[in-house]
Amino acid sequence: MALDAQEMAMTLVRTPTLDIDCTITGSEDGLPAILLPGFPYGARDYDAVAPILAAEGWRVVVPSLRGHGATRFLRDDTPRSGQQAALGQDLIDLMDALAIPRAVVGGYDWGGRAACIVAALHPERVAGLVTGTGYNIRDIAGSARPGLPAQELRHWYQWYFHTERGAAAMRDTPADVNLLLWQMWSPDWNFSDAEFLETAADWTNPDYAAVVIQSYRHRHRAAAGDPAYDAMEAALAAQPLITVPTVVLHGESDGVSPPEQSEDCQRHFTGPFAREVIPAVGHCIPREAPEVFAAAVRVFGSGA
Template sequence: MKRIVAGDLEVAYLDQGPRDGFPAVLLHGFPYDVHAYDEVVPRLAEKGIRCIVPYLRGYGPTRFLSADTPRSGQQAALGNDLRALLDALDIPRAILAGYDWGGRAACVVAALWPERARGLISCGDGYNIQDIANAGMPAAPEQERRFWYQYYLHSERGRAGLEQNRRALTHLLWELWSPTWRFDAETFERSAAAFDNLDFVEVVIHSYRHRYGLVPSDPALQSLEAQLADQPAITVPAIVLEGADDGVDPPAELDRHASHFTGSYERRIIPGTGHNLPQEAPDAFVRAICDLSGKR
């Protein structure tokens, strides 16, 4: 595990593979951590790809530098953190790959700073930039049911529940979102230790409230949120991976995100796979990275 000061954070991250190799930044989601890539990284490193796997803000050993920095979980914060990490590591361009929150960070950078992305792997909700202005519009009832945890976290009862029952709540989400993944207690606990970060609850609560316009942005990030409100296109080469058994964001028959991608674009639905795609289907994830990098 390495650490580096990047923007508002001291970021803890894994750095494996040849130092001068083709760089790829692999980003985890909520509620997961860097162990989602345990089977992905060695395979990519063998192919000459340098893998950077950071703990996101609010997870594991990553820490805020100042007590005064808002513990924001908004999309602009995640994207800005990723850009700052690339700057700190002196990586001009990389393949950006992630799922859930990590996929959102990757999409934000690919959309706002395309010169930093050699390509994009986005799992699940392919165009993972939130349309906050329309977040209050109702979804189909079945999807509203899947989003129960978001509405729960909008309440102070939900905040207290996450604080007091973070292991039980996140374990339940793993089960619901990946119904065909038979993970064991050791696998879960290896990742769940990252949720003991002192800022985890505040960052998570802000994330799930901000995306519905219920709480304000970090003022320092407002200009980035304004750009994201325009739903900018993603112009870099992109592959979207979707788990066929995803319990929170199941793939739709029609690709409702394709119009947001104006460069080369491919959507792949992975059978027998839920929400935590790199950990459940490492072969498919490695293949996508290799297809974008040319490292077969």
């Protein structure tokens, strides 16, 4: 049965690898927009964005990423990988399972990475791309090159996750670590205890710690990837250009990825391109500036 503009359906969508926990808002025949959360957040990221777009006729799909919420692996023997190719393939599998041939895809952090990967490798599936902080495909081959000391400091959590101490923290007390990251990465966002606890429920997924730790170790070549994604990782190693129309959003007060990091990102994009720096907004753009995020999706309203 078709949903009215403001109705919401929560469902599990089966793909070859996962049962993906999805919230779908809007009409079934609306323009499809798939909006993907980042780390260390969750599907509640788009609670304010989805109703705006649904009221305008969009069909908005917000999945919980692997290891988050009620999303579950179908097999016990599937590696609990959070590598970038796995995230990208999950998005393609979700589109196939929902019979969505082409959509506007948007996200930031892990979600922005998945969106960029699909836009780069399967441009025929993407009507428009909204990506937080720019080009999010990791240069894993170049990960051994040190960054500027200030950026290495901002990435302290990644080095922490390379240790068994950090892995234990994500397994036993993920909310303690993630609360600090929320505070550091979005210094102008006065989120409530209730907002934080609603998302913290997503981190009780039994695979959460394993997926997070593998993700951050793999990107620095400190953990093996799932062989099922070797071909895609090889394609991503070439740092492929993104040809689809793109809007880059960057929070001016982002505490982990300052806006200067995306100043030259247009070199990775060959299609129509726009970049907006959002004042007094940090890393979690859809929560901190939902109207801006919705407006960026709206740019592609005639192309999906």
